[in-house]
Amino acid sequence: MSISKLLLFLRSVKAWRIFLLIIFFELPTFYALSFQNADSVNAGSQDSIVIFDFNGSNYQASSFNYVANEDEDGIMYFGNENGLLEFDGTHWQLYRTPDYTPISFLKIIGDKIYTFGSNEFGFFQRNQIGNMIYHPLNDQSIGEIDIPYVWKIIEHNGDVFFNSDSSLFKWDGEILKKIQTDNKYLTIYKVEDDLLVSIYGEEGGLARLENDTFNLINEDFIFEDDYAWEILQKEDKEWLLFTSESGIFKLDPETYETELWDNEINQYFLQDSTYLYYVEKFQDSLFLASTWQNGIVLFNDDGDIIKKLDKKSGLFSNYYTDPIEDRRGNIWLTSGFGLQYLQFYDPEKKNSFKPEAKVRYIKISDSSVFIKGSNHIISLPEKKSNSIDFYFSVPSFLKENLQFSYYLEGFDEGWSEWTNNTRKEYTNLSGGDYTFHLKARNIQNLDLDIQPFEFKINVPTKWYESYITYILLVLIVGLLIYGFIKYRTHRLSFANKKLEKIVKERTSELRSQKERLKEANEELKTINNELDNFVYRSSHDLVAPLKSLRGLISVAGMSHNPEEIKEYFKLMNISITKLEEFIKSIMDFSTNTKKPLEMKLVKMDDILDSIVEDLKYYQNAEKVELIRAYDSDFKIRTDPKRINIVLSNLVTNALKYHDFKQDDPQYIKVSAKKENNSYVIEVEDNGSGIPDEYQSKIFEMFFRAHQGTEGSGLGLYIVVDTLNVLKGKISFTSKTRIGTTFKVELPEVD
Template sequence: MKNGALHWLLILALSFAPFVSKATDPDSLIVHNFGTSNFKTTAITYLIAEDSSGVLYFANESGLLVFNGSEWNLFTTDGFKAVYSLYIDEQAGRIYSGGMDEFGYFSRDKKGSFVYTSLRERLPADKKIRECWQILKRGNEIIFNSYTNLVVYEDDSVRTIEEKDIWLLPYKDKIYAGVYDKGLGILEKDSIRLMNTKFKWRNDTAYEILENEKGEPVLYTGESGAYSFDEETFETKPLSTPASKHTDKYTFYDATPWRDSLYFYTSYRAGSFIISKKGDLLDSVTQKQDNIPTNYLNNCFTDRRQNIWIASNYGLVYLRWPYHDEILPTKANVHIGKIDIGDSTVFTSAAQLNLSNNDLNKSISFHYATPGYLLEELQYSYYLEGFDQNWSSWRSDIKKEYTNLSGGEYTFRVKARLLNGKEIGSDEIRVSIPTPWYKASWFYAVSVLAISGLVFGLIRFNTKRLKARNRRLESIINQRTIELLEQKEQLADANKELRIINHELDNFVYRSSHDLVAPLKSLKGLIQVAQMESKEEQLNTYLNMMNRSVAKLEDFIKSIMDYSINSKRPLEQLPIDMDAMIDEIMEDIKYYNRVERVKIIREYDADFSFISDPKRLKIVFSNLITNSVKYHNYKESNSPYIKIKASRSDDNKVLLVVQDNGLGIDKMHQGRIFDMFFRATDTSEGSGLGLYIVKDTIDMLKGSIALESHPNVGTTFTITLP
């Protein structure tokens, strides 16, 4: 199949020198090779097209490549897919394209840049399109040929013609079709009607219809030679010409009419040939003799100056005959096609460009070209009316930049000439730049009025200034007096708060010293008594008393350490493992008296977790669980328990509950249990710091704690955390 898998066996890209001259005589062929070094993208090109102004378009592996004679611009499809085929519909302002599993069109946006619109998603889900190598127009229909089927786009809708393995052959007012392994037919409304089933090959068909010297159609196949073709009967006969003896040995790829009576012919193995309509082989252009990059060529195209463009997997080849400018004169159009305004680019063909206030003080660059001519063939002269004094000297520059233009109306003009001095075209564009507000006439008038008013105002101001100064000084004195009084009150409040803090500190030091010294004195007295006692039973009693004093001292020191940790250590935010934390607390208090009788009940999901400060949360639970162990009525209750619950509220807060069936707390004491050093009874063994530390720690965690307790029933603490 045409443009099949052989494409992917070639090297993806090469960079070429700009051009090579074959000879110096008037009939000499000048070969220009364009590759990645010129258009800054992959060298693989498949097809060439030209619009009415002479701008060239190339189907490239990276997208749509556009060349205006001076600059190359690449425009990409969705997903940066390759473009294999093109069709220029200037009436619709679109360039239709096809590629691998993709078809759509390019059109200009508000800034004149080409943007791509895909039509792929408009196909029904059960329809496919493969490699789209051919696009042509039939009436109002655009037909995309993908070998899998034909896709017809009309009135913004898509339908398919289920014919595969065909190549369409437009000729005169009909569209013929070569069908692989089936024959030769004609495209009717939505089907192919076979007319000649003998003209068939398994992997070949006709790819081009050209006319001989008599104006009769000739079919050119890829590898099976040329055939005469009767339009009425569809009969075909093999042709043998001087040229076919040579060309039939190679794979035919494409042909383009050239200079009225000639054809330029490309092959997929042996370069290109120039053939007369009689079938005579006149000349060849090959890699070895003409320095083209490869003999494996794709599409060929004759431009408006009758020079030849050839696409290949190694870039583009441009074949130019210098004498054509005289023999085949072509009107040239200099075109100002692109304008850079600061960092923004506008592609335009309009005669007027209106800038906005946002464009003030930005540089403006005019890009110009002459489609159909290469940069090295021309010179340009430019003139910005309203700024430049005269036309510039002739030079090869293709853009001109202006900076800091004042507001006003300008006209940029540019003209081109050949190297022999013959002028061939010109273009111009009017540019309107808004005048800055600070340079406008109304601004000067307003400025005069403003200055006059300012002088008058200064005179009046000075007459009132002295009177106002006295009033202002009096106001300042009154304000300073008020500020001093306010500062005095603030200082008094600060002193009062400081006295309260000092009182609490003195109380903490006093009570801490007392609670530290009392167990030590008790322990010292018990040691002295034990030294004088000889009975073993009595000694055990004294040792148990000593142990309680040590435990009391240890408990108080632990409370002070918890208080210090909570007040100074920064908050952490880590996942909380409830089971691990409770197990660690129970391990810490396993030597407490009668702790083995207390049943720990855990009521929360096994995978329940939340984020908080693990060390601070352990301080809270350790104090609550330890208190529940200490203050159980072990004499009356045979089944003491501590129930621990954990859940989330409707507003996504964490609810933690510690509940016991112990002695409970009398209602008269419930309002003070969180105070420092508060003990509900004189018989309490605690330091009075535990619940104070619990409350202080929960405050640090931005939470709250609530109490519900009934004497001889039990106590429930409910903690709410964010």
Template sequence: MSAIDEDGIVYFGNENGLLEFDGTHWQLYKTPSFTPITFLKIVEDKIYTFGKNKFGYFQRDKSGYMSYHSLNERMPDNKEIPYISNVVQFEGDTYFSTDSSLIKWDGEVLNRLNMGANLTMYEFEDKVLLSFAGDNGGLAFLKNDTASLINSDFKFSNDYAWEFLRQNDSNWLIFTSENGIYNFNPDTYETSEFQGEINNFYKKDSTFLYSAERVSDSLFITSSWDDGLQLFNANGDIIKRLDDKSGILWKYNTHSTLDNRGNLWLSTGFGVQYLEFYNPDKKSNFKPEAKVRFIKAGDSSLFVRDSSHILSVSVDKSNSLDFYFSVPGLFTKDLKFSYYLEDFEEDWSDWTTNSRKEYTNLPGGTYTFHLRAKHVTQENIDIKPFSFKLKIPKAWYEYPISYVAVGALLALLIFGLVRYRTHRLSITNKKLEQLVNERTSEIESQKEQLRAANEELKTINNELDNFVYRSSHDLVAPLKSLRGLITIAGMTDNVDEIREYFRLMNISINKLEEFIRSIMDFSTNTKKPLEMKEISMDTILDSIVEDLKFYENAEKVELIRAYDSDFIIKTDAKRLNIVLSNLVTNALKYHDFKQDDAPYIKVTAKKKDNNYILEVEDNGSGIPKEHQRKIFDMFYRAHEGIEGSGLGLYIVMDTLNVLKGKIDLKSKTRVGTTFRIVLPLID
């Protein structure tokens, strides 16, 4: 996402913080813990940002440096902050819109205003317009921190105003996510469907609006979630479509921002592009100004706030000063600069395309740096000049009192040398004593670490002994049973008895195969590196169903797929198959087929808050409450009378730890069980 300030400086949210571009220089202002920024908006002198549950704003301090101020700790209810979708300044306060509430900030305290339904918020003239989703939704104005309904007809069960833009003095446009575009009368507050090709485009199934921007009185641009950008005119005619085949970096989720010159910045997950609408006859109202953005002094950056800013440089850093300048809103490749350091230089420099000037060994004093610029091809662009004062203090040796101080220092130095020689032996002895104490402490610490490591090794050995013992038993038991059945089968000629023995042999083989598969899954999860790729939920479940079709009673259970048929998940497909296969298999194996209700297994999948949410639900026998805290332990079996390795849910938990996922369950005996899995969303 991007935003542009009144000077023409462009700001982008990226994975590490706030990225600034003034036409010449890129500057990254990092967020705490390098958290990404997914939303930003400029309001007065603040840039409000949100990303990964981090909520705050950037603001320049007195020195001109951009600093970050967190608002997370000001939330009164300490709840997780939902996605911030807009920021509006209204009647002296700042309002932030979230999924179903507004957050109000008076500059000191944050308050959450619960609005009762999912909503969006937009500026409309001197008012705040709210759009609510749901059967009781509609359009409303914000009055005294409550919603005052103005239009009850504009409502959808799962949609609302996605963008709100002025078309002209007599009409505004409301863009929904999937229900098309609507006219909004600013006098009567009535809405009507906007006619045209662009409206039909966004009413198609599986076509969703991502963003919209007003380019001019007769030109708008929209971007869809997965079908590129569309330029359309006031009549709704699509005059140009852009996607990854026609020049833009990415056809998905492209955000557009109009700059002060009437051109567009396109930001995506793959980078930034600039879209220029060339019109030689159009006179821009934008008045650019040449500016010194910052000065490099040694390893420090000194930021120039404005022309009234007097910048002070320490003497030790004045040996080399690099001035970096630009004209925000214009690109350096189109500019030439001329500069003049008053009280150091006699006249302006020659015009140059270089946006950097270095000065070395400036003596102490006060200077005024003057900067001017001109456009290479368009001389009619009026670029305002810029100047500011630079103060460098005098070096200490330039003052008369310094000579007196030097003499006193020499006398003190001689006296100090004598004291130093007599005191040196004492200091050396103390250092030696301290070194002995440190080495002794270090040895004790190493002994303690070795003792702890030994205890951990004993624990691991005990667990390994237990694993080998239990594994040997679970491998040998089915083999002994199989050998016995083979012997008995050889002692009879009765076909029905032989068939029964074959059925029992098959059960023993299934037990053995299931246990070996569990061990292989455990080994795969332990050693195999992660392989992240996209895979459909149907593909995973089809594989699981194929493996289970010969299970006893498999044909009696209905598998319900409660997700979109094209639902895609990006993760390690092998490990996700291990997790879901164990959960679905358990739901089948431990089902109580004596219950009256028709047996089912329901698999749900969705995306929410940067996570995949997967659920496996059944109406089986359920898990008794006293067993629920132990079912993820190795070799633990919660169901008596039903054979199992006791490894399945342990492997599920171990696999999810590798995927950085979580699992919890809700279960009630004779009602059923629901396992809920949370996996991080991967870009």
């Protein structure tokens, strides 16, 4: 049997036979792949090609895939041994036929996905609510028909043709009809407005399908063991006809005459050991071809070979049947060992389409609702609206390269931070209309314009939450109050009304005095508690260094070793430093409490120079770089003493809690600017950060987030107290082992 006959045989045999043949020919590859991680990226790819690998553990289906297709939204569909496999770049979804048959071939035509597998024709289509439904076509046929293996599906003039080895089946939307032919092998192609048929064997040739009849148009295009495997058009509008082992021919679409296309790629396929299996257009001016046991090859319109890819390049196998190009100009490969995605990296290349962020589906309890588009309005049943999960993606882009931000209008206060998560859950939504907004960005190319997405959700309102219920309750209460007032007015005399007025006035006055007294009492208790805590902690923090100093002096007095005495002096200096810092904190607190505001125009550089001078002998101060991110003449109108207290505490904390064990250079960055009639000052460091469990307490008196570091615990408490006097505010963000940024906002004053 010639290689062409063998390839034709593979096109016509059933799925399980193809699987056994590929396992036989690719057994070494199978063993090699058993050690490869799922979802991996071959970092060593050459010529800016990154290969993404997917297998059954990624998409929870068989690793054996036959063919791939892409719809107009960029969603990929694969013919899988277990059914129809869908991939939007983020989520995988498997759709099964009613008989759980494999999908050995598929073709997307309009909103239908036509499929074939295990002698069964059919198509998948989403219904009005977005769910994928399978429609079998076998029962629409005229009489009993034996369906061989189908390996090509073409739409022509509104009809869909299913191409098998020796038969054509035509579906006109209502009836499935078999077009009879006595030839052993044939294949159909669209050339301009014609449907051409290449017939295999010595009695074959090129024919045109007219009124379900084959009319020969070129009887000279005859090969004993070969025929046309594909007919494609070049960028210059010239047509090419590809055979498996007889070469590539130019085809005249008017006379249907053929002429050998003599160039490098033709010589390559005319070799004894190289046989073409499949070819399609690639990136407008190139062609993508698969070979029998020689991987895939790329060549241009002039027939020059651009690139060859095989197992040595990182592919699963050297045998591929139907590689396809997606709309980004990348390649999907299907095989018995999973799927591979070949991404060609070109930072200068622009997309020919505008990608769109999409909500693919939502989950309510155990039910999934697929979203058809931005005009899709979802009305949820009341019993299932307590928990809603949104699943989203940007088709044509893998989730590893994307970030998302979302906003549920009517619930969220604003857009979320950018995140890699492709799922968002909302719980306990009250009744009403909501609009879910979604936007995305490519982290490798922030200039990529991704179209945002939004659609409406209607959550049912409980009967007691409706406006009608509220109006009725208000009316009932109003009527009751009105009746009560009329009744009291009728029964009481003028004198009683006057007395009631006096009593009400006295009662109101007493109640007001009682409330004020209660508030004052609560405030006094708070002040007393803070004062008790302050006195206790202050006495402890003042006495502890003194006791330590006294002990060191006593020990130093008993030592005659100069080196030991020198070490004791260092320890004494540390105790004195602690004492000085605590006394400074108390003085700052006192200054902020008693000293009146003195608003002046001060330079940021003068403030920082004073702080740097105070900290230049601080331990490890020389290891940290102070970055000034503002104009050198930047000035702030504020109280100089109080702004010095605020920034001194923030800079000192940034220095004190730096992680000096990290490899990156340590820095403290101070930035300042005017924004919306306010001064905004930020102090950023790349220190150890504040643990999440302590972030809600760091502004409390005597609280220390880092227990292993010495400090009074008053610094940030004094900062907040001082900013209250300055009518300012402070916020922060922090991540452990990454760093902390404090943001101070002060009002602009005249």
